[in-house]
Amino acid sequence: MISLLTATAAIPAHAAEVAPAAVPEAPAAGQYQPLVSARIESFSLAAATGTTFSPLGKGGVPASGVAAVAFQLHAQSTGNGLLQIYPSGTTRAGTSTVNFVAGQPADNAVISGLGADGRIAVHNGATSGAAATVSVDVIGYYTSDEATTTHSTFVPLHPARLVPAGTALKASTPTPIAPLGKGGIPSSGVTAVVAAVSVLPGNTTAGQIVAYPSGAPKPVTSWDLKYPGNTGARYTTQITVPIGADGRFVLESTTPTTAWVEVAGYFQDSSGAAAGSVFRPVTPARIGGEHIVAADEDPTAVVTFAGQAGVPASGASAVVFNLTANSVIKDDRTYEAGAVNVYAEGASPPVARQLSYQADARRWPTQQVSRLGAGGRVVLRNTGVGTVRLLADVLGYYVPVTTRLSGLPWNSGAGVQPMDQGFIDVFATERGAPVDNVVLFPPRQHWDWMLDYKLWERSLPDGFDKERQDLVMTVPLWAEDRTLETFGTQAEWELLATRMAAIDPDTYVRLGWEMNLPSSYWALTDDNRVEWQAAFIQAVQWMKGVAPGLRIVWNPNKGDDHQTCPNDPDCARDAFQVVKDYVDVYAIDSYDSYPAADTPAGRATHLDGEGYLNKSLQYAVANGKKFAVPEWGISCKVSLYPEPDRDCDWAGNAGGDNPAYIELYQDFFAANAGDLAFESYFDEPALYIQSSLIQSPLGPKAPAAYRAGIAANQQ
CATH class of the missing domain: 3.20.20.80 (Glycosidases)
Incomplete structure (x- = not known):
């Protein structure tokens, strides 16, 4: 062994000086706090009427310091129609949040800003005069500039599959999903994952699926998606689920089903190395009208979000919007089932699906979050064999909390x-x-x-x-x-x-x-x-x-x-x-x-x-x-x-x-x-x-x- 102490020197005096205490910076507004899903509202809403509800102080949402809330919205009715969600006190626009048909459950993830009174508005646009039963399961919230605590920032990803295609879920059996180190998700510092979950029911019994953090009790009254019995079709919803202490989350269904889990992004804590973003809600607005996309022609529609409906012309890293799809009969063909990919313009089409639509005239909504490509644009790609009508309603956008000088997500x-x-x-x-x-x-x-x-x-x-x-x-x-x-x-x-x-x-x-x-x-x-x-x-x-x-x-x-x-x-x-x-x-x-x-x-x-x-x-x-x-x-x-x-x-x-x-x-x-x-x-x-x-x-x-x-x- 060599002698390591070949010379010594005193530590310079300046090294021992105590720097003055730094004034802590206020945490950036729009940071996210994931929550275990909890039911906070359940009510009946007559056709052509509206109401408001306050999420503050419920299900883990604090009583103040909140700019927006993330939740799963559920609706069921004896007629057909739609629900619209928007900040209380703002003008209701020609958008939709969840579409329902008589006798069938309808679900969708939602992020909504709060009105000045801290409330969220709901309107029942039923076309058949029927009331709708509405339930709200909160899954997280975004901070306002009044918040004093640091939470999580968002990192958008190119969509990628997290589990082998068609992973079997047994009835009432928790199936752990380990997302860390996969699909661009880092191996540490992750608080929650945003993913599209698609299910293919395995028998004739209808069921429901819920996601929750590993190690936490299963939510008793909440779910992410209800699905019918075996129809040979896939059904898709978006989840934002916290990560357990072991780095996993759980999927659990009430009946046997097959699942696909496809990541769109993740939330990171302050140890994260990627450039994280914070959320800015906007009043919902439709972007670009109808997009008719035929698989046998150009199967894509490119939607420009930058500079539209409150989304800035530059500087946004990702956009949140509700995407609604329905099959269209064209050239004497029948309705066709299919799927839609959602990804940043300039990126290659992913294998993952972010929305499923069925072989009928029903409108199928699924909330999306997508990284923005060149010019603030997003590609919607029809992967079915027929023609689909697509409607995009913007809900908000993400902006980097601290942009690197390069403008890149990495150093x-x-x-x-x-x-x-x-x-x-x-x-x-x-x-x-x-x-x-x-x-x-x-x-x-x-x-x-x-x-x-x-x-x-x-x-x-x-x-x-x-x-x-x-x-x-x-x-x-x-x-x-x-x-x-x-x-x-x-x-x-x-x-x-x-x-x-x-x-x-x-x-x-x-x-x-x-x-x-x-x-x-x-x-x-x-x-x-x-x-x-x-x-x-x-x-x-x-x-x-x-x-x-x-x-x-x-x-x-x-x-x-x-x-x-x-x-x-x-x-x-x-x-x-x-x-x-x-x-x-x-x-x-x-x-x-x-x-x-x-x-x-x-x-x-x-x-x-x-x-x-x-x-x-x-x-x-x-x-x-x-x-x-x-x-x-x-x-x-x-x-x-x-x-x-x-x-x-x-x-x-x-x-x-x-x-x-x-x-x-x-x-x-x-x-x-x-x-x-x-x-x-x-x-x-x-x-x-x-x-x-x-x-x-x-x-x-x-x-x-x-x-x-x-x-x-x-x-």
């Missing part, structure tokens, strides 16, 4: 070479978005060079904002003129830490990065592992002793460790297990090489290979860490010179101007924003890699794909 930045010549600002301009982080590589030949903070300052983006941008420092475990035995003194590590913290108090520090590559002179090996681990721990202790806000990143290269540890190809992970209590983020560097992601097999390896993206993310999560990709980029695949080792280090094993690699990685970041601490593109024009997208790029395709991916994901 996106770059490490641009040369560092101190302003290319980081050129990179930001070319990609169409500021950087959220900047990765710096201090010279490492001598300790004094590593401490050159003036170089760091010259390498920052113009106007670097330590509150909204992150410094990511790349630091070897010892300078090149040292050895593992003389890896640095306490004074040197403390000075390095204080200088980093002066620029950004919560700097990410990639200490000993790429320790599993033989090109790293500080490599972790079979022979030095014990001493290496001890030096790592000591360096962290010294740095955090004077700069406790620093965040330490454990950052091997992708794949295994056989190049530096032939006797233990998992030595970097084994070492991580020893030091992980001193680590905040687990990361990998992953370039388009070994293999190139220019074939389906190559892309599959980058996603699911051992030590690549998905498995490294899973490993990080399993160890309670956020994940990062501090270096990623394309690479040249052809040498320009006949002499070996002059250029293109990975010639023959890289993808060159490969847009598929760019798209693969940006899709991964978008899908895993909640578990991602940061990602940074390595933009290097030097001949050994030629990864630059802005300085003599290898070709036009990868830069174009990168810009397109940024634009498509901006909120």
Whole structure:
């Protein structure tokens, strides 16, 4: 064992100073508090009449500080008609919330703002003069600007299936659903999930289904969806269900049925890494009139919500609306059953369904929440074989509570070479978005060079904002003129830490990065592992002793460790297990090489290979860490010179101007924003890699794909 205490130094006096107490900021209005479903109202409403009710002080909703309430609305009648829900005191518009027919139950999820009197209005628009029995099951509420408590923010997702298609539910038997780590939902920090649940009844007996958090009692009087007996058809509703302490929720049906569960978003607590949004209710309004969509023609309708009915022209991340569908007879054909996909314009159509309609003239409503695409638009796609009429009534929208400088849902930045010549600002301009982080590589030949903070300052983006941008420092475990035995003194590590913290108090520090590559002179090996681990721990202790806000990143290269540890190809992970209590983020560097992601097999390896993206993310999560990709980029695949080792280090094993690699990685970041601490593109024009997208790029395709991916994901 080496002697670690090679020198000592007193902690600088300023490190012990107590900062003045910060004035707490008022929590942003529109945050969500999920509740276990509870019945708060049940009444009869005569045809062509209205009433109001107050949700305040009922079912877990507080008596004040509430802007909107989420609930499941149920109706049944001896006639046909519809119910309209809207804030009390506002004008009732030509919209609908739930449609009912004689003798059949009707259900829908609803989010409604409260009127100035704290009440919600209900109107029975029955066309047959029949009264309707109405029930309200509250499932959550959104805060007003009077609230003093921080709650959850919303993260919209591209719709994705959470359970295998057609999961069987036994009668009166709780079926646990584990959503964490699936469909873009992170593995921690989740308070509730928004999903479409579709059921295919399994026998002739009608039934009902309810969702509730694992570990909580089943709601006695509430349900999410009532369905008829076996008709061969699917029925769909939207649920917003809290997550239990074990990270699961429960589906329970009263009769045997088959279920599909397809996520549309989630709510996160203050530990969430994704850019969360808060809700703004609007008075319900119909957008765009009728949309007639024929499957045998163009099966899609594109609806513009931005700038309509109170939704802002820009800045909204998602929209909430009620979607009503009914089959239409066309060209002498019969009514046809079908489904509707709902997704942001510019995204690919999902497998998931967000609404089901039947082979009849009945109107089938289902509340939707969708991320907004380019221009604030949403695609409605008819996946049936016939023609469907669609009506979209907006209920509100989500706006990011704190927008990242990039406008992306995740922390996106770059490490641009040369560092101190302003290319980081050129990179930001070319990609169409500021950087959220900047990765710096201090010279490492001598300790004094590593401490050159003036170089760091010259390498920052113009106007670097330590509150909204992150410094990511790349630091070897010892300078090149040292050895593992003389890896640095306490004074040197403390000075390095204080200088980093002066620029950004919560700097990410990639200490000993790429320790599993033989090109790293500080490599972790079979022979030095014990001493290496001890030096790592000591360096962290010294740095955090004077700069406790620093965040330490454990950052091997992708794949295994056989190049530096032939006797233990998992030595970097084994070492991580020893030091992980001193680590905040687990990361990998992953370039388009070994293999190139220019074939389906190559892309599959980058996603699911051992030590690549998905498995490294899973490993990080399993160890309670956020994940990062501090270096990623394309690479040249052809040498320009006949002499070996002059250029293109990975010639023959890289993808060159490969847009598929760019798209693969940006899709991964978008899908895993909640578990991602940061990602940074390595933009290097030097001949050994030629990864630059802005300085003599290898070709036009990868830069174009990168810009397109940024634009498509901006909120």
